[in-house]
Amino acid sequence: MSTNKFIETISGYTSVSIIGMEKNSGKTTTLNYILKNLKGQKVVGLTSIGRDGEDVDRVTKTHKPLIYVEKGTIVATAKDLLNKCDITKEILATTNISSPLGEIIIIRALSDGYVDVAGPSFNSATIKVRDLMLGFGCDLVLVDGALSRKGSAGTQVSKATILATGASFSPNINKVVEESSHAIKMLQLPKCQENIRKLSKKILSNGKIGYIDCHNNIEILNLETSLNSYREIIDKVKPEYQYLVLGGAVSQGLIESIVQNRELFKNFTIVIEDGTKIFISPNVYDKLSKIPVDLRVLDSINLLYLTANPTSPFGYSFDSSKFCKLLESSTNVDVIDVVGGDL
Amino acid sequence: MRYLDEKNIDKIGLRYLLDDLTTISPYGNIKKRELLPIGDILLLEKTYDQLENFIDICKNNSYEVEKIELLLMKLKDISNIVLNLDKGRILDEVELFELKINVMLFNEIRSISNLILPLDFALLNLKHLVYILDPLSKNVPTFHIYSEYSSKLKEIRSKKDIIEKDIFATSNYEEQKKLKEERRELVVLENKEENEVKKQLSNSLKPYVKEIFKNIETIKNIDFTLAKAKLSMKYNAKRPIISKDTIEFIGMFNPEILLDLEGKNQKFQKLDILLKKGNTMLTGANMGGKTVVLKTLTLNLYFAQLGFFVFADFATLPLLDFVHFLSDDVQDVSKGLSSFGGEIVKLKEITGCLKSFNCGFIALDEFARGTNPTEGKIFVKAFSEYINKFESFSIMATHFDGVVGEEGSHYQVVGLKNIDFDRLKRKLDLSNKNSISLIQQHMDYSIEKVKSNIEVPKDAFNIASLIGLDNDLKEIINKLY
Numbered sequence: 164m165s166t167n168k169f170i171e172t173i174s175g176y177t178s179v180s181i182i183g184m185e186k187n188s189g190k191t192t193t194l195n196y197i198l199k200n201l202k203g204q205k206v207v208g209l210t211s212i213g214r215d216g217e218d219v220d221r222v223t224k225t226h227k228p229l230i231y232v233e234k235g236t237i238v239a240t241a242k243d244l245l246n247k248c249d250i251t252k253e254i255l256a257t258t259n260i261s262s263p264l265g266e267i268i269i270i271r272a273l274s275d276g277y278v279d280v281a282g283p284s285f286n287s288a289t290i291k292v293r294d295l296m297l298g299f300g301c302d303l304v305l306v307d308g309a310l311s312r313k314g315s316a317g318t319q320v321s322k323a324t325i326l327a328t329g330a331s332f333s334p335n336i337n338k339v340v341e342e343s344s345h346a347i348k349m350l351q352l353p354k355c356q357e358n359i360r361k362l363s364k365k366i367l368s369n370g371k372i373g374y375i376d377c378h379n380n381i382e383i384l385n386l387e388t389s390l391n392s393y394r395e396i397i398d399k400v401k402p403e404y405q406y407l408v409l410g411g412a413v414s415q416g417l418i419e420s421i422v423q424n425r426e427l428f429k430n431f432t433i434v435i436e437d438g439t440k441i442f443i444s445p446n447v448y449d450k451l452s453k454i455p456v457d458l459r460v461l462d463s464i465n466l467l468y469l470t471a472n473p474t475s476p477f478g479y480s481f482d483s484s485k486f487c488k489l490l491e492s493s494t495n496v497d498v499i500d501v502v503g504g505d506l
Numbered sequence: 507m508r509y510l511d512e513k514n515i516d517k518i519g520l521r522y523l524l525d526d527l528t529t530i531s532p533y534g535n536i537k538k539r540e541l542l543p544i545g546d547i548l549l550l551e552k553t554y555d556q557l558e559n560f561i562d563i564c565k566n567n568s569y570e571v572e573k574i575e576l577l578l579m580k581l582k583d584i585s586n587i588v589l590n591l592d593k594g595r596i597l598d599e600v601e602l603f604e605l606k607i608n609v610m611l612f613n614e615i616r617s618i619s620n621l622i623l624p625l626d627f628a629l630l631n632l633k634h635l636v637y638i639l640d641p642l643s644k645n646v647p648t649f650h651i652y653s654e655y656s657s658k659l660k661e662i663r664s665k666k667d668i669i670e671k672d673i674f675a676t677s678n679y680e681e682q683k684k685l686k687e688e689r690r691e692l693v694v695l696e697n698k699e700e701n702e703v704k705k706q707l708s709n710s711l712k713p714y715v716k717e718i719f720k721n722i723e724t725i726k727n728i729d730f731t732l733a734k735a736k737l738s739m740k741y742n743a744k745r746p747i748i749s750k751d752t753i754e755f756i757g758m759f760n761p762e763i764l765l766d767l768e769g770k771n772q773k774f775q776k777l778d779i780l781l782k783k784g785n786t787m788l789t790g791a792n793m794g795g796k797t798v799v800l801k802t803l804t805l806n807l808y809f810a811q812l813g814f815f816v817f818a819d820f821a822t823l824p825l826l827d828f829v830h831f832l833s834d835d836v837q838d839v840s841k842g843l844s845s846f847g848g849e850i851v852k853l854k855e856i857t858g859c860l861k862s863f864n865c866g867f868i869a870l871d872e873f874a875r876g877t878n879p880t881e882g883k884i885f886v887k888a889f890s891e892y893i894n895k896f897e898s899f900s901i902m903a904t905h906f907d908g909v910v911g912e913e914g915s916h917y918q919v920v921g922l923k924n925i926d927f928d929r930l931k932r933k934l935d936l937s938n939k940n941s942i943s944l945i946q947q948h949m950d951y952s953i954e955k956v957k958s959n960i961e962v963p964k965d966a967f968n969i970a971s972l973i974g975l976d977n978d979l980k981e982i983i984n985k986l987y
Contacts, residue, residue: 202674203674233674234670242600245598245599245600249690249693249697251650251651251663251666251696252599252650253648253649253650254599254600254602254603254648254649254650255648257582257600257603257604259582266600268600271648273650274663274666274667274670275670275673275674276670276689276693
């Protein structure tokens with residue numbers, strides 16, 4: 164996969180999210196790689212979901228790379244971090260969106276330099292900030308997906324998504340490859356049929372969890388979330404039901420309970436909002452498929468690339484070409500080595 | 507407390523009107539939250555003059571008003587920034603930015619408002635201040651520490667720019683690292699000089715603090731008075747005449763109840779009422795709207811004290827030192843009070859006000875109905891005699907018979923007085939319609955002045971049988987009458 168083609172592809176969008184498999188999976192490295200390669204071509208807007216890009220990662224105490232931006236870049240970040248951005252700053256707008264680090268401010272870089280980005284942490288605010296930046300003349304807004312793993316790739320925030328994976332996820336190269344290909348599988352889960360999509364939306368606008376039967380009747384369960392309500396969900400299933408609609412996050416525990424009650428769910432389809440909302444292991448997914456239960460999403464995510472960072476901040480690294488080859492052979496997504504460059 | 511509490515503000519329909527009062531800027535919203543009775547005749551008349559003036563302006567200069575409103579919408583509250591400046595603090599870039607764009611907005615508003623608004627609402631010209639924050643006179647709503655502020659800063663930045671270009675051009679990692687280290691040293695210098703500039707800027711802005719605050723105050727009044735004018739126009743409210751001796755309303759209404767009735771395809775019967783000092787009795791049938799009369803009257807009287815026009819075709823009213831609304835739902839179970847107990851606690855407050863202030867208004871809705879009628883009657887009679895000694899006004903809705911003295915004034919809700927009950931009953935039996943709404947349709951909600959010692963109408967039996975009473979029960983009641 165060539166860098167040129169990679170850059171060309173993402174240049175075709177007005178907004179792209181970068182999400183990571185885990186902490187330290189190389190999101191910032193990916194971001195810097197994109198910025199470096201877009202240099203002089205595009206006016207880039209930069210924000211994140213919540214706090215990211217600490218000098219030293221607060222969870223793992225490893226050194227995190229800073230983001231170096233070009234003159235003209237537009238950045239949305241919290242007020243308290245402005246003094247950590249060493250660019251010459253022009254204040255473009257204040258947004259009335261508050262964050263733990265102060266109001267989100269939109270600035271333009273009047274010089275090259277380092278920035279520290281902490282954008283808003285909820286989707287509607289991210290969308291507002293994205294649109295403001297586009298209004299100030301950005302060609303492409305990059306949204307850094309921050310800590311919450313994949314939870315921020317939601318289809319509303321950006322038009323396309325890049326998944327970052329890397330050696331930091333595990334020292335076992337096979338495990339990294341297996342987990343990454345599983346994550347991609349989840350992100351690329353197929354969309355459900357249009358009529359089911361409509362019925363599911365109806366369920367989600369009136370509640371969180373519901374069933375659809377073979378005659379397209381719906382039953383909405385009186386539950387706030389599917390987490391820790393496995394019994395209630397499973398007890399409600401009736402023979403004529405065909406679809407289970409789950410709003411919000413879907414945990415491994417619920418899917419395991421369904422697997423244990425496989426007789427009740429034969430030939431079912433489970434509909435979830437999108438591939439970032441499900442947190443199950445490859446093993447459990449495999450068991451679910453064998454019942455058989457079909458897993459579908461309301462909105463599919465436009466996953467453009469998998470970026471690979473073969474070096475880990477913990478001091479070890481994989482052989483780059485081996486790592487990329489393994490990743491490529493286990494997924495249908497193009498892989499980019501953001502450290503070594505072209506393959 | 508001298509004026510209505512939160513609960514009564516809700517009850518009489520004032521909250522509804524305040525929600526309908528649409529201030530646009532954060533400053534107007536503050537003014538709305540701090541709303542209090544004006545309490546001075548000259549000031550009240552001046553407020554009315556201004557409101558009258560603004561209504562004319564809204565009608566004749568709607569284009570300009572709309573433009574002002576669009577600008578008001580963009581304002582942010584910069585009071586804290588200005589306070590910081592006043593205290594001698596150094597403003598950061600974001601504060602300087604907010605100050606700049608808001609003062610630019612003030613100037614923009616000024617360019618329109620000073621042409622059409624009266625002199626009391628004239629904004630000061632702050633263009634010198636804007637110039638400090640816009641040294642290149644670019645008139646764009648962004649801000650940065652411009653290189654023009656300091657030649658030293660300019661020099662550091664151009665050095666930095668050269669290094670950044672070199673960093674951009676090289677792909678050699680070691681070379682880049684070296685250049686970035688050089689850049690870092692310049693960044694430190696740039697920061698230091700920027701801080702120096704911020705300090706100087708804050709110092710040179712400080713002398714304008716008074717003028718900025720003056721403009722904030724004016725904007726507050728412009729926004730608030732515009733909202734008042736819009737509200738007055740919406741309901742065709744009228745300027746009341748201030749007079750010490752009487753309360754008089756012709757064609758009075760209550761917007762909340764009016765719109766509520768309109769929603770049900772019914773009409774609000776506008777009210778005419780004249781109150782002399784001392785007590786006025788209000789009697790009438792059940793469901794006849796006595797409470798609505800009290801609410802509407804209290805609302806209009808209090809609204810006028812706040813500097814608003816009133817909802818009537820004509821109104822005369824005095825400046826009031828206190829306004830109270832007493833009803834038996836004041837009971838506070840948590841304080842262990844029954845409804846009667848609650849009324850007496852409130853009554854203590856009212857007699858306190860009567861003794862300490864000159865002229866006030868009290869509405870009492872079926873005072874003492876929670877206790878036994880024999881004693882209740884005595885309380886009502888006593889209070890109406892008591893209040894006549896003061897310069898205040900009160901109106902009392904009651905069911906009690908024989909409480910109206912010879913000399914006191916007395917209003918009665920017309921109610922079903924002019925209705926043929928038997929015919930209405932037959933109509934009800936035939937139509938099978940909801941009896942309540944039919945009664946409401948035939949009820950005459952207007953009030954009329956009656957001879958003071960006229961008997962309280964005995965409509966309870968009629969109304970109850972219209973709504974529907976068990977026949978056996980009806981027979982017994984009939985016997986007892």
